[in-house]
Amino acid sequence: MPSHKIRRTLISVSLTLFSMIIVGSMAYWLWPDSSTPTPATAPAVPVTAVEIGRRDVPILIHSIGNVRSVRSVDIRPQVDGLLLELPVNEGQYVKKGDLLARIDDRGIVAALERAKAQQSVAQAQLASAQRDLRRYRTLANTQAVSAQTLDQQNGLVAQLEASVKSERATVSATQVQLSHTRIHAPADGRIGILNRHEGNFVRANDAQALFSIVQLDPISIEFSLPQARLPQLQALMANADKSSMILRVYSGDGGTLLGEGPLDLIDNRVSDATGTVRVKGTVANPLGHLWPDQSVVINLQAGTLLNALVVPQRALRQGAKNPFVWHVRDGKAFPQPVQVTYSDTNIAVVEGIQTGDLVVTDGYSRLRPGSVVNLLEARDAAVTPVASRSTP
Structure with missing residues (x-):
């Protein structure tokens, strides 16, 4: 055999032996030790749970x-005049009828006296005309005065009667004006910020109120x-x-x-x-x-809702079709579909579970159907009674 073929054969055999040694070494080190135990089941999932109870639930x-x-009232002047007095303070509580403000009334008092005097004059004139009318009627029976004179006297009496009514109305209107110079509280309430102060001249058509009262x-x-x-x-x-x-x-x-x-x-x-x-x-x-x-x-x-079955709101989970809770039975957790009839931010009223059932309120992210659970101390107080159990 030629020498170059012998070398090629020896090299090929050497490489094969080397590969077998490497593979054997890796198999030795990577092969699991028979003395190392293999876990048979997944570890228990720590969860917090509560025992479901019943109670009366207000529908909110x-x-x-x-x-x-x-009642909110803006206090405004009804007459023009100098604001003489504000016997109230900002933020003060007042009762109905309390004096709030006083406006200068001297001009209105003078006008009232003049109106009363004119009313007295008109009443005196009417009284004189009525006496003359009675005389004329007596004389008319004997034809001592003409019918025309009697008619004129009747007209004068009617005219003076109208004048007396007019003067009486003037007195009443002036008295109303005078009453507006004293402003009284229309209701109980609290005084707001004052927009005018003593010494200001106020007008009935001012756009801004003196202040407001709110009950x-x-x-x-x-x-x-x-x-x-x-x-x-x-x-x-x-x-x-x-x-x-x-x-x-x-x-x-x-x-x-x-x-x-x-x-x-x-x-x-x-x-x-x-x-x-x-x-x-x-x-x-x-x-x-x-x-x-x-x-x-x-x-x-x-x-x-009387005697309603209540679970904490955070115990509810949303499934593909219906909400559910994780129900703990015999140390394992199982999804239990429920029907929610009422809920708020803290609790939910449900159907589909029973009083005394244990539902998970925390730690459900690692749960799978049938997961073994380790019940921690319950931290939820929204549902009565609260369970505090643990499995060995």
Whole structure:
């Protein structure tokens, strides 16, 4: 055999032996050690769960509304004159009938005295003419005076009677003008910012009011709801028992409760522009927490679901078709479809599970049907009773 063929054969055999050694070494190091245990099942998933209970659940309608004063009055002068006195201060609470302002009345008092004097003159003239008329009637019976003279006297008496009525009306009008020089509170309320001060000359046609008075207690709440709510609202208003129809006012979502009261009125029309209907209620406001034109969050209690089956809102999961909860049975979690009949931001009223069932509220992202779970201490207090169980 030629020498070059011998070398080629030796090289090929060497490469084959080298490859076999490399493959054997890798197989030795990569082959699993029979002494290393292989896990038979997946580890338990730690979850937090609650035990489902029943309770009465108020049905709430949520909305954004505004505070409105039951009565708001702009105090304006009704006569021209010098503003002599403002016996009230900004921010002061006043009662109905309290003196708010006094305008110089000297000119009107003089005009009233003149009108009264003219009325007295007219009354004296009428009295004299009536006495003459009685004499003329007596003389006319004996034909001592002509019928023409008697008719003239009757006309004079009628003229003076009209003059007396005119002067009396002038006195009454002047008295009304005089009453406008003293401005009294038309209702209980709080004084706003003063726009005029003592010493200013005010006119009846001034565009700006002296100040305003707003009633703060009780106070109104106005808000709008979709027209689809109209039948529900009408049913509420028709219900003789108003105790379950409670309007609660909050400073914001999850904010402080500012007041509560009954629903009073549904507006007489639906807005064409927005498709909503305005609703009005009255709330007690003794501490002044609610302020006119303030924006507030409103919860209207439209009824109560008695003995309802309740789950925390975060226990609900949305499936491809229906919502479901993770139901824990015998230490394992299984998806359980439910029907939601009512829900809010915290809880949901459901059907499809039973009282006492255990549902997962946290840790469900790692769950699969049949997953073994390790129940941690429950941290949810929205549902009563709350379970605090653990599996060994």
